[in-house]
Amino acid sequence: EAQVTQNPRYLITVTGKKLTVTCSQNMNHEYMSWYRQDPGLGLRQIYYSMNVEVTDKGDVPEGYKVSRKEKRNFPLILESPSPNQTSLYFCASSLPGDGYTFGSGTRLTVV
Amino acid sequence: AQKVTQAQTEISVVEKEDVTLDCVYETRDTTYYLFWYKQPPSGELVFLIRRNSFDEQNEISGRYSWNFQKSTSSFNFTITASQVVDSAVYFCALSENKAAGNKLTFGGGTRVLVKP
Numbered sequence: 100e101a102q103v104t105q106n107p108r109y110l111i112t113v114t115g116k117k118l119t120v121t122c123s124q125n126m127n128h129e130y131m132s133w134y135r136q137d138p139g140l141g142l143r144q145i146y147y148s149m150n151v152e153v154t155d156k157g158d159v160p161e162g163y164k165v166s167r168k169e170k171r172n173f174p175l176i177l178e179s180p181s182p183n184q185t186s187l188y189f190c191a192s193s194l195p196g197d198g199y200t201f202g203s204g205t206r207l208t209v210v
Numbered sequence: 211a212q213k214v215t216q217a218q219t220e221i222s223v224v225e226k227e228d229v230t231l232d233c234v235y236e237t238r239d240t241t242y243y244l245f246w247y248k249q250p251p252s253g254e255l256v257f258l259i260r261r262n263s264f265d266e267q268n269e270i271s272g273r274y275s276w277n278f279q280k281s282t283s284s285f286n287f288t289i290t291a292s293q294v295v296d297s298a299v300y301f302c303a304l305s306e307n308k309a310a311g312n313k314l315t316f317g318g319g320t321r322v323l324v325k326p
Contacts, residue, residue, distance in 0.1 A: 130312050141318050142301070147311035155310065189255060193312050198245050201255035 101126045105190050105202035112180055112209055120175045120205050122190030128200075130193045131173040132157070133165065135186040136204075142189070148173055180209045212237045214304050216317035223292050224325050231287045231320045233302030239263075241307035244278065244285045245314065250298040258300075261285065292324045 103124045112118055124131065132147040134157075144157030148167040162184055164176040173192075177184060185208050191199035213236040223229050235244065246258040259269065261278050269276045273290045289296050302317040 132311060132313070134314075142314075142316040144313055147313065149311050157313065187253065191255075195312065196243070196307075197312070198243070198257050198260040199312065199314060200257060201247075203254045206253070 101200070103190055103192050103200050103202035105188075105205050107205060108203060109206050110208070112207070114181055114209055115179050118177050118180060118207075120177075120188060120190075120207070122173045122175065122202060123171050124173075124190075124192040124200070125171065126192060126194075126200065127170065128192035128194055129170070130195060130199075131167065132191045132193075132199065133163070133173070133175050134189045134191065134201075135159065136189065137186050145175070145188075180207075182209045185209050212239075212242075212304050212306055212309070212315045214302050214315055214317035216300075216302055216320050218320045219318070220321040220323065222323045222325065225294060226291050229289050229292050229296075229322060229324075231289075231300050231302075231322070233285045233287065233317060235283050235285065235302070235304045237283075237304060237306055239306040239308055243305045243307075245303040245305070246276065246285075246287050247301045247303060247316075248298045249301065249319070255301070258287075289322070292322075294324050294326055297322060297324045 133145040146165040148154045188205045190202040193199040215234045242263045244261045248256045275288045277286045299319045299321045301319045303314040
């Protein structure tokens with residue numbers, strides 16, 4: 100089944116403890132992206148990647164890192180999480196010019 | 211800059227009623243793509259439709275239909291004979307051809323509540 104898989108689905112962590120949210124797609128898509136969804140602010144792009152080893156900042160990249168060492172994986176790294184990064188995170192992938200397929204989301208709480 | 215506006219924040223209907231969700235967009239690009247996504251209470255984002263700016267044909271898929279009008283920069287979505295399972299938040303989104311990485315700009319979403 101064609102899909103984008105994110106893990107974990109739910110995560111509660113403490114301020115400052117590094118964490119990684121994994122994302123993998125099995126559709127051989129070139130493009131991958133991370134979004135966060137917050138009440139009143141909607142869905143905003145954090146980082147995106149147009150191919151292996153090609154990543155760039157979206158609208159809200161501060162406090163996040165990504166890597167694209169292989170086509171299928173696009174992990175989101177929070178080196179020192181803070182409470183303002185509590186959010187619902189979505190990974191997505193697509194072909195150029197196509198619609199994004201989204202993962203099921205990761206609900207992150209930073210206390 | 212691109213922008214998507216969904217003026218209706220919440221719509222409540224009784225089952226079997228039709229419901230139309232409005233979406234108005236702004237872009238300076240001549241080539242762009244419009245999308246609708248559904249976010250059910252479980253939280254995932256489900257792709258519903260993609261339209262490019264050169265294709266103004268309306269589309270029907272089962273109980274769903276979409277009306278794209280370039281002249282008014284609108285891409286409205288109608289659910290016919292609504293069902294309780296249609297209860298969700300619906301997002302309209304825009305991607306400009308020049309946007310790197312297919313960046314999507316989302317509207318604020320419209321919450322649809324279908325009561326039995």
